[in-house]
Each structure stands twice: as structure tokens, then as C-alpha cells.
Amino acid sequence: MSLPQSLQELLKNINKTVAHLFKLSNDALNDKRTIQLVDDLTNAFETQQFDVEVHMFGSRVTGLASSESDIDIYLNFEGDECIEAELIKNRSEQIKNCLNTDGPKWEIEFISNKSRTPIVRLSHSPTRLQCDISFTNGLSVENSKFIKSFNTAYPPCRQLILFLKKWMLLGNLTGSNFGITSYALTWLVIFYLQVTYKIPSVATLIKSHNRSKIVSGWETGVGNNVPIDVPELSIPELLLGFFEYYGRFDYMNDVVCPLLGITCRKKIFTEILALPDTMALYIAQIQKAKPEYFRVDSSMCVQDPFDLSHNLTKAVPILTLKRFKQYCKESALMLR
Structure with a gap:
């Protein structure tokens, strides 16, 4: 499977494309x-x-x-509600x-x-x-507040997401029904930054904010202050890291978990006693009369950091995941 020509052209003009997309997004904000x-x-x-x-x-x-x-x-x-x-x-x-x-x-x-x-x-x-x-319910409002805070604290994250949205679109990998949504992509980017540069996990931010805000049964009290200490890197360098990380990710066994800022093994979601204390609300939720379990039978698993029952990529088909992983590998080769 070779990288589509449209993606090759995009990767030759990273800085110019990012500047253009950043301007368009600022126009939309205003x-x-x-x-x-x-x-x-x-x-x-x-x-x-x-x-x-x-x-x-x-x-x-x-x-x-x-x-x-x-x-x-x-x-x-x-x-x-x-x-x-x-x-x-x-x-x-x-x-x-x-x-x-x-x-x-x-x-x-x-x-x-x-x-x-x-x-x-x-x-x-x-x-x-x-x-x-x-x-x-208002979970989507709280999600947006947090992502805005993150993008404000670390603008390269916003630039990275904007470029990758274009990359996903040209690679025919995105879509709300059977692709990777923009919202899921946003958390893939944030998680990559958490793992690679030790940016605080969502659970750590909730603990340090110390002001609980329960929405629809889930903890959303992260506050607006996201302390980020990341070395100064160019967008091409950050992109290379993203492509390398998800090009070798173990989708068969692991879950992308921004709540913890580390990967979780899929199997812990089948053993309640193995779940960490930070997922206490999830444990309580699955013990209700109408439980909603986190779907680990999907080809790709990205856990929403607030609604812990929600696998953001549960609808992504195995063929889309294979293309995503392969395009990540080939994009990394182009940028090395």
C-alpha cells in the first residue's frame, strides 16, 4: 500500500499548509x-x-x-438531562x-x-x-472547554490537529459514520503529546484542580489551567513523532486513554477489579441497571476522557485502521 499522491504533496508543504489552515481557523473563530x-x-x-x-x-x-x-x-x-x-x-x-x-x-x-x-x-x-x-447532556460543552484550554496553553497542538485533519481527509480516513472523527483525532493528538512529553493526564488535572464538576454522571472538573512544559519543536518534528507513534501502536491489545495519559490493556476492561481507582465512576456506571460498557471489541479503541464508557473509534472498520497505520508509517518515512 503506497501513500496516496495527495498526501505526498501535502507532506512536502507542511509549514505553508499549517499557516493557511491556522489563518482559516482564526477567521472562523472571529x-x-x-x-x-x-x-x-x-x-x-x-x-x-x-x-x-x-x-x-x-x-x-x-x-x-x-x-x-x-x-x-x-x-x-x-x-x-x-x-x-x-x-x-x-x-x-x-x-x-x-x-x-x-x-x-x-x-x-x-x-x-x-x-x-x-x-x-x-x-x-x-x-x-x-x-x-x-x-x-452538557458533556460536549465541557469537552470543548478543555480542548480550547489545551490549544491555548500549547498552540502547536492546535496546528498539529489542523494539519492532521487535512491529512485524514485527503487519505479518506475521516467521517462520522465509518471513519476516524475529528473529535477522536483531537484526542489522538493530545494523547501522543501526553505520552511523549509528559503533559499531565486528564486525571492529574482533575486532581490538581480539586473542584468536582459532575455532568451526566461523569467527572469534568479539569479547570482552565493546563501546565505544559514541552521543548520547542517544529510542526514537522511533532508530525514525525505522531506518525511514528501511531505507526507502531498495538491496536490489537491497547487502548488510547487520555484520562490516565498512558495506554491501558484492553483486557482490564473485562476485569472490574483490574481497573484503576481513577475509573471509579466507570465502575459505578457499569453496575447500574442499564450499564454501558466501554467497547473493547473494536479494531481501534480511544477512550473519551470524560464519558469513560464511550469508545470514540468503535465504528472504525479494520480496513480503515490498517490504512491509517500504514499511512502513518509511510508519512514518517517521508519526513525522516
Whole structure:
């Protein structure tokens, strides 16, 4: 399997590409259309007397978006969590009816109530932006806050992710259904930096912050201060390290675990007593009436550092993983 020509060309122009992508992401961060969309959404709910808080999350918050990236919104209904199927259906209908009442600004494109994260997708005609509204729990908001803090503390991390998103796209490795998502890629990058440069694990940051914040049963109290002491390295050097690390990673037996900042063996998830104390909330969760187990039967395992039951790459097919690993090896050869 040889490296696609598009990836070879990309790797010949790393610094120029990174500079271009960084500019586009800054433009997206400063895009006034997002403010207009959030204001219009807030006003629509206030007019209908909805007691709801509107929170933006995702790439538009973390600095990893382009000008055409969707807007991700979480609606917090009086701190309520929306879990039961009937409540999810009623809530999405409420949102749809409210926006239809608000007039021609909004076009509901589709409603998905059965996915892990139910969403209402709509378009906003004044800005021509697409928007995904979720409403089940606020974990995504906390994830985005942390990734933003990390990217702010160590800007090369943001540059690395932006370049690798392009690399994944050209390599046909990404996608929300059967590829490696941008969110999973972000944690692959952060984990590589944790392991290679001894950046504090998420568990260490939670302990040092010492201010618990439980969202949907999971600990998210990491704070905004991420102490990072990394030697000054160029983006090509960091990329080489990333490609070498994941080109030799043992996907058959190991789990990428940003919570601990080290790899875990898959087999410990089948033996509750073998799990570390830092996964106490996961142990409690799988002992409930309706447990959700971390999926270790997937070809690739990346554990969400907050929602410890969630394998971010559980849907990645074995052939996609093989290409990812091979492209990492061949990209490393090009950069050596």
C-alpha cells in the first residue's frame, strides 16, 4: 500500500499548509455570523418563553474550524438531562415547533432521535450556516472547554490537529459514520503529546484542580489551567513523532486513554477489579441497571476522557485502521 499522491504533496508543504489552515481557523473563530446565529436562536427561545441556556461547542469554540464548519449548539433546559426516549422525542418536537413559529430564518433539515447524541439539524438563512442542536447532556460543552484550554496553553497542538485533519481527509480516513472523527483525532493528538512529553493526564488535572464538576454522571472538573512544559519543536518534528507513534501502536491489545495519559490493556476492561481507582465512576456506571460498557471489541479503541464508557473509534472498520497505520508509517518515512 503506497501513500496516496495527495498526501505526498501535502507532506512536502507542511509549514505553508499549517499557516493557511491556522489563518482559516482564526477567521472562523472571529466569524461574526456565529454571534448572529446564537443571538437569533436565543431570541427565538426567549420569545416562546423557553427556559433554556444556549451554549456553543465544537470546532468553532476549540479553534479547529474552517469558515464553512457547522455550528454545534447545546441547549440546557433548566439543568435537566434528557435521557428517556419519549422525553427526547418531545424535546426535539418542542425545538422544531419553536423555530417554525419564529419564522423563515430557520429551516429544519432533519431530526435524529435514535443516535447516541440526538440532534436537530437546521440551516439559518441570514448567515447561510448549518447548525446541529443537541440537548441530552452538557458533556460536549465541557469537552470543548478543555480542548480550547489545551490549544491555548500549547498552540502547536492546535496546528498539529489542523494539519492532521487535512491529512485524514485527503487519505479518506475521516467521517462520522465509518471513519476516524475529528473529535477522536483531537484526542489522538493530545494523547501522543501526553505520552511523549509528559503533559499531565486528564486525571492529574482533575486532581490538581480539586473542584468536582459532575455532568451526566461523569467527572469534568479539569479547570482552565493546563501546565505544559514541552521543548520547542517544529510542526514537522511533532508530525514525525505522531506518525511514528501511531505507526507502531498495538491496536490489537491497547487502548488510547487520555484520562490516565498512558495506554491501558484492553483486557482490564473485562476485569472490574483490574481497573484503576481513577475509573471509579466507570465502575459505578457499569453496575447500574442499564450499564454501558466501554467497547473493547473494536479494531481501534480511544477512550473519551470524560464519558469513560464511550469508545470514540468503535465504528472504525479494520480496513480503515490498517490504512491509517500504514499511512502513518509511510508519512514518517517521508519526513525522516
